[in-house]
Amino acid sequence: MTTLPATPPSTPRSARRRPALLTTFLILPAALWYAVLLVAPLVIVLVFSFGTRARNGGYAPGFVFDNYARAIQKSEPFVLSLEMAIFGTIGCLLVGLPLAYFIATRARRRKSLLILLLVIPFWTSFLIRTYAWLLILGPDLGLAGQLQRLTGADRIQILGTPIAVMIGLVYGYLPLMVFPLYVTLERMDRTLIEASKDLGAGRWATFRQITLPVALPGLVTGSILVFIPMMGEYVIPQILGYGRTYLMGNALVTDFLEARNWPQGSARAVFLIVIMVVTIAAYVWFVNRGRRTRDVSVL
């Protein structure tokens, strides 16, 4: 924190005379990092996706579309990821919306506490929180074992199934859904609801006509925030799905590291990125509808 540069801040008044050298110095490290560790890798992936597999693995130059053709042919991981991500997002929404509403309607102090209680698990290791479900869903003391004992069934298996992966997804990403929902609901003018009731609207009509439209931006933000990482999730299917629920993340790792077919993996990665960019672009369009950008410069 003491690493801050000697920055002569300028007030808005001196805006015209901002020294270019200082500005360059300030943004240079970040720009360098983005160039080398973000843009370069993604460009390499894009270039490689048109190449061919070298004889002993890796990449050989070329310009073919085979990798894309094969990625489309063998699209099971992609389709499965899409399904899991869609259901996972819906799951997060069903669990998260009532919770966000509950938190938003509490008194101020209570609100902070409840949000803190959401931040804490989110702050803790994703890996640990994920493998914890091995203990809960497991065969012995876990849920599967208990169900087995209860129903007298021969063998109930939860781990290693898509259900376990789904539980892991909803569990892991729930806070990302709740935060934006909470923010929009919290800002909601509560008198609107009273007005709606005064005008004779029922509970459902009020929810549909007032609460839902107000919560929509948060709902969209939250859905994007959970949907995209779910599409590329790797740890959860590995641990809770025993690698059997074969998602995009697993397919990518197999392509790159086991088959050592870098072009194939790259084509798959490009697919994922395209999906993502399209989603985000739609989102940005949605958010920026009718909003002016404001220029707040403090320095």
Place this chain on the structure above:
Amino acid sequence: MTAPAMATTLEHAPIRGRRPRGDRWSWLVEGYFRAHAWLVYLFLYAPIFFVIMFAFNSATVATADWEGFSFRWFPIALNDDVVQTTLANSFIIAIPNAILATAFGTMAALGLQRVGKRVRGTFDVLTYMSVIVPEIVIALATLIMFATSFDTLDKWFGIKLSLGYATVIAAHVLFNLSLVLLLVRARLDGMDRTFVEASADLFATPWRTFVQITFPQLLPAIVAGFLLSFTFSFDDYVITTFVSGPGSSTLPLFIFGQVKRGVTPETNAVATMMLGVTMLLLLVGQIILTWQARRAGRRSGGTLVEIVTER
């Protein structure tokens, strides 16, 4: 993680009216919400609770029955050579990462206020990209970038480089610098500018204005950014596993390996200690922020929660 982009300050909360007047069923609806919330919190905390609980199980196999309370797994874990090396590696990576990310992110946030729309727009795209592109894609792309450039360097210049601490730190800094950038920028946007202007009116030099006015106001976001960066790096599995070398594997990699072989009480003990470290950090951050807020004579704007959920 991306919370700063989407939140609000509690100060901006609308004036709370009374809750909508109840009808016949309002107790039922309210009851449902209450029960739902309780269940979700149970859902969120139960797994963490079980990990901690089973770290104190004296049994030799974690998933077997509970065989009584015991501390014995903690010394066993701490004396494990692999745990010691990977723990050390975790710190060797997380600390420089947090320092670099905090410095670069803060610098960029300050610098971006002084550039034109086009540069800022480009930066925005890159920042959001780095945060939202799935980790696995970034990890693998970075891996082949490193592999390819190391091969090229070797072939052309005979320079031999390999994956290690530096590559892991570099990859972690990418994500964390964006995180810090977003947090600090959110703070800058929400900052009270009258003080900056007053300071200039009172003939303070720009540098002095920065030190006395701007920096203290940014400090909470910077502290939060530092802590988040450290925690991210300390907990990260996906990026680390692909860009680390044989000697630079970290604690999460050790845990993942254990999990694949079957969770033991030792795994749980290591995990519990990891949770302890991150919780301690959360606490330290909170104390620093409270102290700083009090010194600045402000009543709010100090808690980590407020920063993370702030706009």
